[in-house]
Amino acid sequence: MNIANCPRCGRIFAPGLKDVCSACAKEVEQQYERCVQYLRDNRGATITEVSENTEVPIKQITKFIREGRISLVNAPNMSYPCDVCGILIREGNMCETCRKRLTQDVNTLKEQEQRRREEIRKSMTYRSRD
Numbered sequence: 022m023n024i025a026n027c028p029r030c031g032r033i034f035a036p037g038l039k040d041v042c043s044a045c046a047k048e049v050e051q052q053y054e055r056c057v058q059y060l061r062d063n064r065g066a067t068i069t070e071v072s073e074n075t076e077v078p079i080k081q082i083t084k085f086i087r088e089g090r091i092s093l094v095n096a097p098n099m100s101y102p103c104d105v106c107g108i109l110i111r112e113g114n115m116c117e118t119c120r121k122r123l124t125q126d127v128n129t130l131k132e133q134e135q136r137r138r139e140e141i142r143k144s145m146t147y148r149s150r151d
């Protein structure tokens with residue numbers, strides 16, 4: 022049987038469908054209920070307000086949103102932090118700036134890789150001439 026430490030409370034548990042122990046899973050469910058309830062009554066709330074009033078950490082609320090359990094459709098002021106820089110966003114995992122930077126980095130890496138291959142190819146050609 023698989024045994025792991027619960028990432029939330031550190032207790033030993035057997036990972037199954039949930040990634041946290043059953044006590045934590047129950048607690049997360051209660052937190053979820055509190056968030057949903059609060060958002061139902063306060064549609065214009067921001068993630069900070071929800072967190073302060075429900076005592077659910079922003080990180081956990083972000084997780085609910087990412088999992089699609091909390092929808093932003095009916096919560097016009099709700100947003101969650103960008104994975105990289107922490108700026109508040111409403112779509113994807115990253116803000117526009119970080120996404121652009123990442124694409125650029127990937128392109129640079131690709132270019133470097135291509136140049137490296139080119140060099141290897143050249144050196145191979147030289148060698149085959151010998």
Ligand SMILES: [Zn+2]
Pocket residue numbers: 027028029030031032041042043044045046
């Ligand atoms: Zn736990």
Ligand SMILES: [Zn+2]
Pocket residue numbers: 103104105106107108115116117118119120
């Ligand atoms: Zn960002």
